[in-house]
Amino acid sequence: MGRFWSLLFLSVPILGVAVFAYAAVSETGLMANHWFPEDISEHGHVIDKLFLFILALTGIIFVGTGLVLFVFLWKYDADKTNGQPVAFVHGSHVLEVVWSILPAATLFFIAIYQMDAWATAKMRRPMAADGKTHKPPTAEVTGRQFEWRIRYPGPDGVLGNRDDLFTVNDLHIPVDEEIVLSVKSEDVLHSFFLPNLRVKQDVVPGMQQYVWFKPLREGYYDIVCAELCGWGHYKMKGRVTVESASKFKSWLTQLESEQNQAAYEPVVASEEE
Numbered sequence: 569m570g571r572f573w574s575l576l577f578l579s580v581p582i583l584g585v586a587v588f589a590y591a592a593v594s595e596t597g598l599m600a601n602h603w604f605p606e607d608i609s610e611h612g613h614v615i616d617k618l619f620l621f622i623l624a625l626t627g628i629i630f631v632g633t634g635l636v637l638f639v640f641l642w643k644y645d646a647d648k649t650n651g652q653p654v655a656f657v658h659g660s661h662v663l664e665v666v667w668s669i670l671p672a673a674t675l676f677f678i679a680i681y682q683m684d685a686w687a688t689a690k691m692r693r694p695m696a697a698d699g700k701t702h703k704p705p706t707a708e709v710t711g712r713q714f715e716w717r718i719r720y721p722g723p724d725g726v727l728g729n730r731d732d733l734f735t736v737n738d739l740h741i742p743v744d745e746e747i748v749l750s751v752k753s754e755d756v757l758h759s760f761f762l763p764n765l766r767v768k769q770d771v772v773p774g775m776q777q778y779v780w781f782k783p784l785r786e787g788y789y790d791i792v793c794a795e796l797c798g799w800g801h802y803k804m805k806g807r808v809t810v811e812s813a814s815k816f817k818s819w820l821t822q823l824e825s826e827q828n829q830a831a832y833e834p835v836v837a838s839e840e841e
């Protein structure tokens with residue numbers, strides 16, 4: 569029976585690595601597209617590199633731990649007579665220190681190693697053409713249970729006034745341009761996730777966040793919520809349309825005319841009546 573368990577535990581690292589490798593290389597069949605979604609962003613490769621580095625590091629430790637577990641189960645099989653009495657040990661100070669310092673040093677290394685990636689993704693917010701102020705957001709995205717509300721500045725180019733344009737789950741952005749989005753939440757914790765652009769930002773009510781990226785390929789891509797935010801979390805899905813600057817402009821113009829037609833003009837009672 570001990571042999572069975574040791575082989576079962578040995579299958580964990582083997583199957584684990586095999587499935588990962590198969591998903592990464594297969595282009596058709598069951599596991600196709602189970603690896604990274606297509607990267608269409610200028611800085612996406614930085615995130616992917618970091619991800620793969622951490623995956624390799626944890627993968628090696630995972631396989632090593634699995635193998636050690638197998639060896640011990642196999643060697644000290646209870647069905648076999650080992651002949652030696654069980655030794656009682658109090659533990660080892662040396663081992664405790666070693667297995668505390670090693671992970672701490674590794675984490676410290678990763679913290680230093682990823683500093684530039686973090687700064688590019690989260691701290692170096694793009695500047696406007698004048699070089700003094702931050703680039704204003706192309707649109708504002710507000711997560712709420714269970715949709716993404718999107719707001720564009722109207723013809724005056726300023727967000728937050730009467731001529732703003734609204735859509736739901738339908739974000740359009742121009743290709744080959746540095747895009748800044750302002751992201752917020754109206755109710756609970758959501759996570760604004762654009763898998764193809766390698767952008768993910770948690771949002772909580774009362775906090776204003778900015779994300780930025782540069783899309784390099786036109787097409788339709790997903791917006792998803794990456795934080796369990798309630799019963800309808802699974803359907804909190806929107807669409808990003810990356811299109812040419814001229815198409816984007818005409819889409820905005822069309823949105824504007826549709827919205828003007830639908831606008832409710834309050835009836836002001838005249839003084840004569």
Ligand SMILES: [Cu+2]
Pocket residue numbers: 711757758759793794795796797801804
């Ligand atoms: Cu959500």
